[in-house]
Amino acid sequence: MNWVGMWTLTKREVGRFFSVYRQTVLPGLITTTLYILIFGFTLQKRITEIDGFPEISYTLFILPGLIMMNTLTNASSNSSSSMLQMKLLQQLPDILCAPLSSFEISMAYIIGGAVRGFVNGVLVLLLGILLVEMPVVSPIQALVFLFIVSWAFSSMGLFLGQMADSWDKLATMQNFFLTPLSFLGGIFYSVQMLPNWAQTLSFINPIYYMINGIRYTILGVSDSPPEISFIMAIIMTILFTCAAVLLMKSGKKIKS
Amino acid sequence: MTLPAICIKDLEKSYNGTRALDGVSLEIGDGQFFGLLGPNGAGKTTTINILSGLVLKDRGKTEVFGMDTVKDYRTTRSKIGIAAQELPQDWFFPIETLLYFQAGYYGITRKKAEPNVERLLKRLGLTGKKEARLRQLSGGMKRRYQLAKALVHDPKIVILDEPTAGVDVEFRHDMWKLFRELHGDGKTILLTTHYIEEAEMLCEDIGIIDEGKIIARGKPKDLTKQSGTAGITIQLTGWDGTMKSAVNEFTYTIDGNRLHFTVEDPEESLPEIINFLSKKGCHIQSIKTEKTSLEDVFLSLTGRGIKENTGS
Numbered sequence: 001m002n003w004v005g006m007w008t009l010t011k012r013e014v015g016r017f018f019s020v021y022r023q024t025v026l027p028g029l030i031t032t033t034l035y036i037l038i039f040g041f042t043l044q045k046r047i048t049e050i051d052g053f054p055e056i057s058y059t060l061f062i063l064p065g066l067i068m069m070n071t072l073t074n075a076s077s078n079s080s081s082s083m084l085q086m087k088l089l090q091q092l093p094d095i096l097c098a099p100l101s102s103f104e105i106s107m108a109y110i111i112g113g114a115v116r117g118f119v120n121g122v123l124v125l126l127l128g129i130l131l132v133e134m135p136v137v138s139p140i141q142a143l144v145f146l147f148i149v150s151w152a153f154s155s156m157g158l159f160l161g162q163m164a165d166s167w168d169k170l171a172t173m174q175n176f177f178l179t180p181l182s183f184l185g186g187i188f189y190s191v192q193m194l195p196n197w198a199q200t201l202s203f204i205n206p207i208y209y210m211i212n213g214i215r216y217t218i219l220g221v222s223d224s225p226p227e228i229s230f231i232m233a234i235i236m237t238i239l240f241t242c243a244a245v246l247l248m249k250s251g252k253k254i255k256s
Numbered sequence: 257m258t259l260p261a262i263c264i265k266d267l268e269k270s271y272n273g274t275r276a277l278d279g280v281s282l283e284i285g286d287g288q289f290f291g292l293l294g295p296n297g298a299g300k301t302t303t304i305n306i307l308s309g310l311v312l313k314d315r316g317k318t319e320v321f322g323m324d325t326v327k328d329y330r331t332t333r334s335k336i337g338i339a340a341q342e343l344p345q346d347w348f349f350p351i352e353t354l355l356y357f358q359a360g361y362y363g364i365t366r367k368k369a370e371p372n373v374e375r376l377l378k379r380l381g382l383t384g385k386k387e388a389r390l391r392q393l394s395g396g397m398k399r400r401y402q403l404a405k406a407l408v409h410d411p412k413i414v415i416l417d418e419p420t421a422g423v424d425v426e427f428r429h430d431m432w433k434l435f436r437e438l439h440g441d442g443k444t445i446l447l448t449t450h451y452i453e454e455a456e457m458l459c460e461d462i463g464i465i466d467e468g469k470i471i472a473r474g475k476p477k478d479l480t481k482q483s484g485t486a487g488i489t490i491q492l493t494g495w496d497g498t499m500k501s502a503v504n505e506f507t508y509t510i511d512g513n514r515l516h517f518t519v520e521d522p523e524e525s526l527p528e529i530i531n532f533l534s535k536k537g538c539h540i541q542s543i544k545t546e547k548t549s550l551e552d553v554f555l556s557l558t559g560r561g562i563k564e565n566t567g568s
Contacts, residue, residue, distance in 0.1 A: 002330065008360025012349075019348045089345040094405070097308045097338055098361035099330040255312045 006104040009095065013112025017078055024078070028070040028120045029127055035066055036131055039188070050190050056219060063128040064215035065187030068149065070124045072210065073178060075117025075150040076157035079109045080170055083161030092254060102249035106158060110241065113154025114147065121146040125218070134218065142217035148233045149210050155240035162247050162254055181207045191223045206232060259322040261286045261413050261444035262307065267316035269302055269468075276302045278468035280316070284446060284461075286412075289439045291459030292448045293550060299468040300448035301341060304415050308338045320413065334362060337411035339402040341418040341448075345390055351401055352377065352386035355408050362409035369408065376404040379434070396427045403434070413444045420454060432458060452551045464554060471557050480548040481520040488517045488526055489544040494537050503532065522547050 017024040040059030047058045086092040095105055125142070128134035136142055164170040185207035191199050202208045213229025216222035222229070247253070262284040269277040277299045284290045292300050305311040307318050309329055318325040320332035346354060352373065359369035377383045380400040385393060393401065399419065406414060416435065420428045435458055439445055449455050455462055456476050464472040464479070472479055480486065491514050506529065507518040519525040522545040533540060 002361075002363050004363045004365055005361045008357055011360075012357050016348050090340070090342045091344050091346060093310050093338075093340055093342075094344070094358060095361060096310050097333060097336070098358075099333040099363065100361055101330075251312050255310065 002100055002104055005098060005100045006108050009100070009105065009108035010111045013078070013082060013108055014115050016082060017112070017116045024074070024116060025120060025123065028074065028124055032063075032066050032070065032124045032127055033131070035062065036128075040132070050193070056221060059132050060134055060219060061190075061215075062188055063124075063132070063134055064218045065182075065185070065211045067121050067124045067128070067146070067218070068185075068207075068211045068214045069182045069187060071117045071121030071146055071150055071214075072153040072182065072207070073174070074120040075113045075153040076160070076178060077113075077174065078116040078157060079113035079154045080157035080161035080164070080173075082112065083109060083158055084164050084167065084170055087161075087165070087254065096255065103245055106241075106245040106248045109158045109161075110151060110154045110244065113157050114150040117150030117154060118147050121150065136218050137220040138217045142214060145213050145217050145230065145233065148230075148237055149214075152233060152236040152240050155237065155244045158244040159240060159247055162244070162252075165253070181205050182211075184208075185211045186223060187211055206236060209233070258286055260284060260319075261288065261321060262290075262446065263317075263319040263322075264303065264307070265317040265319075267303065267306060267318065268314045269299075269306065269311065270314055276468055277306075277313075277316075280465070280468065280470055282463055282470060282473075284444060286321075287439075287442050287444055289435075289445045289458060289460045290447065291455040291462045292446065292465055293450065293452070293455045293462055293554070294448075294465035295450055298465045300465055301417055302468075303465070304338065304417055304446065304448060308336055308415065309333055334409065335412045336415060337406035337409060337413070338415040339399075339406040339417060339419050341421060343395070343398045343402065347389060347391060349389070350387045351382065351390060351393070351404075354390070354401075355404055358405050359408045364409055372408060372410060373404075376407055380404050396423045399423055399427070399431075403431070407438075411443070413446065414438055416445065416447045418449055419447070420449075420451065428454075452549050456550055462550065464550070464557065466554070466558050472553060476550060477521070479550060479553045486519055486522050486548040487546045488519060488522050488529060489546070490515050490517070490529070490533065491541045491543075492533060493539045493541060496536075 036059055039062060044058040050056060050058060050061050086095070122143070125134075125136070125146075129136065160170060160173050164173075184202065185205050186202065191202045191208070194202065209224055209229040209232040212222035212224045213226060213233060216226040216229065260283045262282065264280055264282040267277050267280040268275075280299065280303055282303075292303065294300050302311060306313045307320070307325060309325060320335055323332050325332045349357070355373045355376070356366050356369055359373065360366070377386055380403060382397065382400055382404060385397060390398060390401065403416075403419065406416075419435075420431050423431075432454070435445060435447070447455070447459060459476060462472075462474065462476050462479060463470050493513065495513055495515070503515075506525075509516045509518075517525065517529055526543070526545065530540065530543075
């Protein structure tokens with residue numbers, strides 16, 4: 001193993017997004033604050049009860065979903081945009097010509113994205129604690145779950161970043177799949193409020209399990225059993241990590 | 257037996273059905289200054305990209321000091337430093353940090369890399385720019401950075417892919433000096449260029465590549481000799497037709513009082529011809545030598561000039 005090489009690339013990946021924190025860290029906090037102000041404080045007066053969770057206020061109900069949305073969008077966009085950017089700006093040859101294995105390169109990118117997703121998720125969680133005194137029922141479990149999901153979506157981002165050869169194609173994945181699936185995963189509502197057919201559709205949306213998993217660790221309530229959420233997150237982590245590493249190893253799309 | 261620094265055997269590569277390399281074989285000795293000369297799109301960059309691990313080959317073998325560049329990639333890549341033709345962009349980090357990153361990819365910690373990074377920044381005139389981002393550098397400065405990056409892990413083989421493309425004369429001469437220094441330090445240099453002068457001046461050995469094939473190989477002098485089109489044209493007075501038999505040892509043509517000698521090496525033959533004509537009482541009015549360049553060699557081999565191709 002080229003530990004120094006892998007560590008250097010990881011540092012570069014983490015340093016890259018921290019150096020533009022106004023673009024990579026602050027937006028999540030601002031958006032969440034706006035959600036809390038607009039959705040929470042205004043709509044909360046009208047939505048007195050979420051089906052199935054009478055004891056939870058609407059603001060508290062949506063916060064875990066917002067944490068998860070921030071986590072997974074940041075994790076996936078970090079590794080995907082970094083990979084595509086390096087391809088388009090002729091930086092990738094520096095890494096591909098170095099004595100780094102496909103596994104080491106993949107790990108560095110995935111860790112970079114996972115750190116960004118995790119940091120964003122934790123900051124939004126802290127914002128929730130600060131602004132609305134959000135209780136965190138199982139803090140360790142919440143942090144572990146956030147990290148697993150960050151890793152899974154960072155791996156997915158790396159896979160997509162390798163496949164994409166333009167910003168347009170990458171944005172298509174983000175705008176047409178990730179964002180709709182996040183919104184339809186139950187950030188703003190409980191699936192129990194949906195008709196049966198829509199409930200069934202939600203069950204095949206993997207992000208539904210991510211949102212309910214974090215909701216359980218923070219609020220102690222969820223639409224789906226927490227064990228299923230953890231298992232889904234672990235399966236996605238393994239699948240996407242393998243896909244990203246194997247694609248890197250094949251050299252397709254980056255070593256043609 | 258000393259292993260060659262680079263050994264390429266029957267290398268083939270196609271891009272979307274278009275053949276870029278068609279059985280390239282090449283051996284470059286340890287410490288040699290080798291030039292790979294050819295027009296744009298001939299296969300120079302593809303060859304070196306396969307060698308350095310940037311492009312996957314279709315067939316063939318590439319070795320560095322006897323080690324396979326695919327199986328033993330960690331060792332072979334550590335021995336190669338490549339200054340790519342394409343200039344990179346980076347918005348995030350100062351160039352000094354980028355050089356430390358580059359060293360890190362090769363397993364060299366910041367502390368160990370520090371003396372070499374400082375030396376390279378100084379030698380390449382980048383010390384004053386070390387806090388600058390790449391986008392703030394001029395084209396020439398970016399080329400210098402490319403070189404610093406290629407040398408940061410002190411490789412045994414330095415690959416220079418069109419290293420002086422689009423730079424001014426002063427910079428080009430400074431780079432040539434640096435390349436000679438690197439060669440003097442015992443490094444093997446593989447230079448790809450389509451600048452004839454650059455290849456003729458710097459390289460001990462030349463491979464001419466065209467349409468994915470090596471079409472000639474040898475020392476620049478030997479290649480130009482083989483072409484045999486060099487000449488010396490002498491305009492003189494006092495030429496007497498009776499002298500013809502005396503100059504029969506040369507290949508020449510006469511046009512009035514102008515004699516054109518066809519020689520392999522004008523520099524070698526000129527003193528002999530002048531001496532002979534002077535002895536015969538001829539007065540030389542003017543001398544014009546037409547030395548064969550590698551451009552002529554390429555022309556005689558392919559029927560077109562090196563710079564005629566403008567493809568990528």
